[in-house]
Each structure stands twice: as C-alpha cells, then as structure tokens.
Amino acid sequence: MAVVAAAGNGAATSSKPQRATVQDKKAILDKVDCFIFDCDGVIWRGDSVIDGVPETLDMLRAMGKQLVFVTNNSTKSRAGYLKKFTDLGLNVKSEEIYSSSYAAAAYLEAIEFPQDKKVYVVGEVGIQEELDLKGIAHIGGPADADKKVELKPGMLLEQDPDVAAVVVGFDRNINYYKIQYATLCIRENPGCMFIATNLDAVTHLTDAQEWAGNGSMVGAIRGSTKREPTVVGKPAEFMLENIATKFGLRRDQICMCGDRLDTDVLFGKNGGLTTMLVLSGVTTEEQLLSPDNSIHPDVYMDSLAAMLEVKLPVNA
Amino acid sequence: MAVVAAAGNGAATSSKPQRATVQDKKAILDKVDCFIFDCDGVIWRGDSVIDGVPETLDMLRAMGKQLVFVTNNSTKSRAGYLKKFTDLGLNVKSEEIYSSSYAAAAYLEAIEFPQDKKVYVVGEVGIQEELDLKGIAHIGGPADADKKVELKPGMLLEQDPDVAAVVVGFDRNINYYKIQYATLCIRENPGCMFIATNLDAVTHLTDAQEWAGNGSMVGAIRGSTKREPTVVGKPAEFMLENIATKFGLRRDQICMCGDRLDTDVLFGKNGGLTTMLVLSGVTTEEQLLSPDNSIHPDVYMDSLAAMLEVKLPVNA
Numbered sequence: 001m002a003v004v005a006a007a008g009n010g011a012a013t014s015s016k017p018q019r020a021t022v023q024d025k026k027a028i029l030d031k032v033d034c035f036i037f038d039c040d041g042v043i044w045r046g047d048s049v050i051d052g053v054p055e056t057l058d059m060l061r062a063m064g065k066q067l068v069f070v071t072n073n074s075t076k077s078r079a080g081y082l083k084k085f086t087d088l089g090l091n092v093k094s095e096e097i098y099s100s101s102y103a104a105a106a107y108l109e110a111i112e113f114p115q116d117k118k119v120y121v122v123g124e125v126g127i128q129e130e131l132d133l134k135g136i137a138h139i140g141g142p143a144d145a146d147k148k149v150e151l152k153p154g155m156l157l158e159q160d161p162d163v164a165a166v167v168v169g170f171d172r173n174i175n176y177y178k179i180q181y182a183t184l185c186i187r188e189n190p191g192c193m194f195i196a197t198n199l200d201a202v203t204h205l206t207d208a209q210e211w212a213g214n215g216s217m218v219g220a221i222r223g224s225t226k227r228e229p230t231v232v233g234k235p236a237e238f239m240l241e242n243i244a245t246k247f248g249l250r251r252d253q254i255c256m257c258g259d260r261l262d263t264d265v266l267f268g269k270n271g272g273l274t275t276m277l278v279l280s281g282v283t284t285e286e287q288l289l290s291p292d293n294s295i296h297p298d299v300y301m302d303s304l305a306a307m308l309e310v311k312l313p314v315n316a
Numbered sequence: 317m318a319v320v321a322a323a324g325n326g327a328a329t330s331s332k333p334q335r336a337t338v339q340d341k342k343a344i345l346d347k348v349d350c351f352i353f354d355c356d357g358v359i360w361r362g363d364s365v366i367d368g369v370p371e372t373l374d375m376l377r378a379m380g381k382q383l384v385f386v387t388n389n390s391t392k393s394r395a396g397y398l399k400k401f402t403d404l405g406l407n408v409k410s411e412e413i414y415s416s417s418y419a420a421a422a423y424l425e426a427i428e429f430p431q432d433k434k435v436y437v438v439g440e441v442g443i444q445e446e447l448d449l450k451g452i453a454h455i456g457g458p459a460d461a462d463k464k465v466e467l468k469p470g471m472l473l474e475q476d477p478d479v480a481a482v483v484v485g486f487d488r489n490i491n492y493y494k495i496q497y498a499t500l501c502i503r504e505n506p507g508c509m510f511i512a513t514n515l516d517a518v519t520h521l522t523d524a525q526e527w528a529g530n531g532s533m534v535g536a537i538r539g540s541t542k543r544e545p546t547v548v549g550k551p552a553e554f555m556l557e558n559i560a561t562k563f564g565l566r567r568d569q570i571c572m573c574g575d576r577l578d579t580d581v582l583f584g585k586n587g588g589l590t591t592m593l594v595l596s597g598v599t600t601e602e603q604l605l606s607p608d609n610s611i612h613p614d615v616y617m618d619s620l621a622a623m624l625e626v627k628l629p630v631n632a
Contacts (some may be wrong), residue, residue: 005386011416058447071515149521151486151521151522152522153521153522153523154523154524155521155522156522156525157525171492171494172465172467173492174490174491174492174493174495174536175490176487176488176489176490176528179490179528179532180527180528183518183528183532184525187526199539201539201540201541202499202540205444205465206467206469206470206472207469207470208466208470208471208472209472209500210503211496212492212495212496212499212536212539212540213539213540214539215539215540215542216495216499216536216537216539216540217536217539218535218539219487219535219536219537219538219539219540220490220528220532220533220535220536220539221529221532221535222535222539222540223515223517223528223529223532223533223534223536224517224528224529224532224535225532226517226519226531234427245593254468290507294348
C-alpha cells in the first residue's frame with residue numbers, strides 16, 4: 001500500500017519495487033479514474049491478444065473507469081486504428097483511442113489554429129482524417145507521394161504562403177519534394193510551426209523486423225531547418241494535459257500502464273501519473289529489480305490480467 | 317603584418333581586423349604553400365566567375381602554390397565537378413578539387429577499409445565514382461532510387477551482412493527503402509560505420525532558392541539509428557588532416573580562403589590554418605567589423621583578385 005500511496009510524489013523510487021498485492025491493486029482502483037494503456041506488450045503481443053486482457057478491460061469499464069489506448073502510430077486515424085482492436089476481438093470505441101495523428105489535430109485545436117490557415121502534411125492518411133474531423137485545412141500528404149523535383153536552371157518550388165504549420169508523421173512515401181516543401185514552409189512562412197507526431201526511432205510495420213520510424217521523417221526536416229519540432233504524441237506532455245483536461249482529472253487519478261521502463265513508466269512519472277508496469281512485454285522482472293535500474297513504477301504485475309484478482313474472494 | 321604573424325595562435329582575434337595591406341599579402345605568400353578555396357562567393361558567384369580571379373589563380377600557380385578547391389557537393393565526383401570549372405573558363409585539374417564525395421572515399425582509404433567489405437550508399441553518382449577509383453565495393457545509390465517497400469505480413473528487408481559502412485550524401489531520390497536499408501546496416505551489422513559527406517542544411521541546386529541539403533538525408537538516418545555520423549566534408553577535421561598529410565605541410569602553411577565567417581573562417585581557425593576572408597560573397601565589411609562578431613580572419617580583402625596587388629610596382 002505504501003507504494004501506491006506514494007504515487008506521483010517520487011518517494012517510491014527510493015525503495016525496491018514490490019510485486020503488487022491484491023491490496024495494492026484495490027488501492028489503485030480506489031484512486032485511479034482513468035487508465036492510459038500502451039498497446040503493444042500490454043494489450044496484445046504482435047497479432048495476439050494477451051490472455052485475460054479482454055476480461056480485465058470489461059471489469060475496468062464496469063467499474064466506470066475511463067480507458068485510453070495510446071499509440072504513436074500516425075498512419076491511421078482513431079477510426080482507422082479501431083479495426084486492429086475489432087480484428088483482435090476487443091470491444092473498444094474510437095473515442096478511447098489516442099493516436100498521434102489525433103494528437104496532432106487536438107494540439108492544433110487546443111492552440112486555436114487560425115481558420116484561414118493550412119497545414120502541410122508529411123505523413124499518411126491518418127493525419128489528414130483527424131484534421132478533417134477538426135475542420136482544419138491541409139495539403140500535402142499522400143497527394144505528394146509521387147512528386148519529383150525535376151531540375152531546370154532557375155527552377156524553384158513555391159510553397160503556399162497560407163501554410164502555418166507542418167505536421168510530420170511516419171511516411172513510407174517520404175521523398176525530396178515533401179522534404180523541400182516542408183522546409184520552405186518552416187523556413188520562409190513567418191511563424192510557421194513544426195509539429196512532430198512522435199520521434200520514435202523504430203516502428204513495427206511487420207512483426208519480422210524493426211522498421212525506421214518517424215524519427216527519420218522528423219530528422220530529415222530538422223536537418224534542413226535546424227529547428228526543433230513540437231512533439232504531440234508519446235512521450236510529450238501535451239497528451240497528458242489534453243487527457244486530464246478532457247476528463248477533468250488530477251494527474252494522480254490517471255494511471256499510465258505500459259511494458260517499458262524508459263518510455264511508458266518514465267513518461268508517467270514525469271507527468272505526475274500513477275504508474276503500472278506489466279511484464280507481458282519487453283521488460284523482465286530481473287531488469288526491473290536490477291540495481292542499474294532507477295525507474296520504479298508505483299506497481300508492477302505479470303500482465304494486466306493480474307488485476308482480475310481483485311474480483312476473487314479474499315481467501316481464494 | 318602583426319595580423320599575419322599571429323596566424324594560427326589565436327592572438328589576432330582580440331584586435332580589430334585590418335584590411336590587408338600589400339605587405340600583409342606578401343607575408344601570406346611568404347608563409348603559405350597551399351590555398352584551400354571555398355568556391356561559391358570566392359571563385360564564382362552563381363554562374364559568373366568573379367573578376368580577376370582567373371589571373372589570381374594563374375599567379376598563385378606560377379608562384380608554385382598548391383591550390384585546393386573545396387566543395388561539399390557530393391553528387392558529383394571530382395572529375396564530374398571539373399566541368400563546372402571548365403564551363404566557367406577556369407583552368408583547374410580534377411586533383412585540385414576536394415569534393416565531399418572524394419572525402420568519403422579518401423576517409424575509407426585512410427582507415428584501411430577492408431577489401432572484403434562493402435559500402436551502402438545513400439547518395440548520387442559522385443560517391444560511387446570516387447569509391448570506384450579507390451577500388452572500394454559498394455551497393456545502393458542510384459540503383460535504389462525507385463525501390464519501394466510494399467508491405468506484406470511478415471515481410472522483412474534483408475541487408476547485406478558485408479556492408480561495413482553506410483555513406484550518406486545528398487540524394488534527390490531519397491526514399492523509405494534507402495532509409496530502412498541504411499538503418500538496418502548501421503543497427504544490425506556489427507561495427508558498421510555511419511559516414512556523412514557533410515551536414516549542410518541547405519544546398520544550391522538552382523540559383524532561384526535554397527534547397528534542403530544533406531542535413532536532411534543524414535537527419536533521416538540519425539533519427540532511426542540514434543547514432544551520430546562521422547563527417548568527412550567541410551567543416552570536418554579529416555579534410556585538413558588529409559590535405560596536410562598529402563602535401564607534407566604544417567597547418568599554418570595552409571590558408572583557408574572563404575566568404576563566410578561562421579563556416580570557412582571558423583573552420584580554418586579551429587584547424588590552425590592561416591585564414592583569409594573575401595568580401596565577394598555573403599559577408600559584408602560591416603558584419604566583419606561589428607562588435608557582435610568575434611570570428612576574425614588573419615587577413616581580409618574585397619576579393620581574391622586583390623592578391624594581384626603584390627605584382628604591382630611598390631609605388632604604383
């Protein structure tokens with residue numbers, strides 16, 4: 001219980017993490033009104049749902065908890081990403097998904113992006129669909145996938161002077177035309193913003209290997225503009241602020257649940273959230289308990305399904 | 317004279333720069349055996365040779381000076397870049413050109429790149445041609461210009477395990493296939509090097525505007541590998557070391573002549589070279605003499621052609 005009570009004030013980091021007891025789990029449920037889930041390694045592994053997770057989600061929903069499924073995938077909108085859940089037999093609403101494509105649109109809405117301005121998109125359909133839902137004008141994206149810069153003496157590319165933000169998300173059709181167009185907007189349109197959905201080095205296009213992620217697309221634009229982007233996806237602060245505001249919650253009423261210490265747990269701790277590590281993904285108990293690790297979640301358990309224990313009779 | 321005498325030891329930076337007198341110019345010629353020229357703004361401006369420069373180069377050659385023309389353009393080999401000089405009526409040998417494509421090949425030669433290993437090239441023909449001249453095997457480059465990653469479940473890209481270096485130069489045909497291939501080599505081939513011809517944010521593909529430079533291509537690979545490249549072109553130390561070794565010269569016997577304070581002059585000063593600023597390019601005398609500027613060349617003059625003054629009778 002001490003561990004949970006200390007959530008969010010940093011005191012828990014000095015003691016060795018303890019595997020969550022049933023009391024710890026009940027304390028979490030008493031305190032937390034919203035669970036933010038990293039998906040890979042928590043909800044599913046590759047193409048398989050982790051045992052007991054659907055039942056756990058059902059239990060949390062029955063208790064009235066708000067669930068948020070976070071992904072840095074920007075290639076799909078929330079509606080597009082929903083298919084992955086449905087295909088896996090998970091009953092999730094698109095409003096419960098927080099994709100980095102949505103984060104970009106939500107950010108522009110939050111800063112009251114001017115109605116008469118446009119966004120230039122480096123990225124795939126997800127960003128466009130989310131911008132459409134917010135009524136924000138945009139150009140670029142898939143429409144520029146096959147454009148080439150054919151050089152002639154004196155040639156120049158003319159950027160639309162109404163572009164006031166460049167949003168950069170993962171783009172399998174990244175090309176020099178898009179890089180130059182985005183660079184011109186950022187360098188030459190006064191005040192033009194540079195927004196990155198995320199900076200992930202690698203992404204999981206297929207299970208067979210790790211693929212270069214949006215770190216590449218953002219790196220390309222950073223390299224030609226010498227400007228740092230505003231990041232809106234995980235682990236940016238904006239997402240937490242946006243979720244806390246939307247549901248009217250204090251930070252410690254929100255629990256970040258993930259399988260990675262240096263991203264998920266650290267992100268939650270830095271944001272003042274309650275943090276939960278599950279061992280169903282990339283982190284082992286040995287790594288967690290190693291003296292080399294200083295990132296301690298408030299609670300940890302084998303998998304999210306271990307939360308079902310709170311439903312068992314006390315002496316079972 | 318005091319300015320020249322102090323060259324290379326940094327003492328000159330504390331006093332206000334003085335426009336070079338005929339004595340300063342003669343002192344430079346007494347001391348310096350090799351001139352390294354930045355080209356744009358020094359030799360030519362856009363498509364026109366700067367007045368008096370061909371005669372100055374002839375004079376320096378007649379005095380036995382070694383001339384080196386430096387460019388961060390990696391899209392052409394030295395032989396390919398020669399055409400630009402010839403078209404402008406300048407009499408230059410390809411061995412006098414130091415392109416960043418050549419720098420990449422010279423670097424691999426200097427570190428004794430293994431004969432049984434290969435280079436993966438992100439870039440255009442210049443790098444390939446220079447690697448061929450050194451007998452270094454390579455793959456990628458223009459051959460991968462139209463390759464696409466067509467996703468299927470379980471798909472993976474398999475990199476050649478013999479790739480022991482990735483060389484990244486400016487590439488108008490940058491695409492996701494190349495980014496992923498380069499990323500795999502750097503992340504998964506043990507010891508694989510990551511070499512950048514240069515990090516220039518912008519380049520001059522046409523005179524009509526600035527174009528995103530190799531900073532974009534390098535930024536893309538940096539973003540997915542989280543590795544820093546070894547830079548071989550300007551302003552990397554390797555080029556100076558390579559030139560000094562090749563001609564058997566001390567650093568202060570080499571003069572860096574350029575039109576930019578924060579690149580050319582700073583590069584020369586950091587490398588212990590004698591430094592010459594010409595006002596025929598981007599830097600004005602006002603900028604040079606401003607109290608805000610702390611980068612002081614050993615000598616400065618209106619243009620390289622001002623060196624011709626040393627041939628005039630003393631009282632002319």
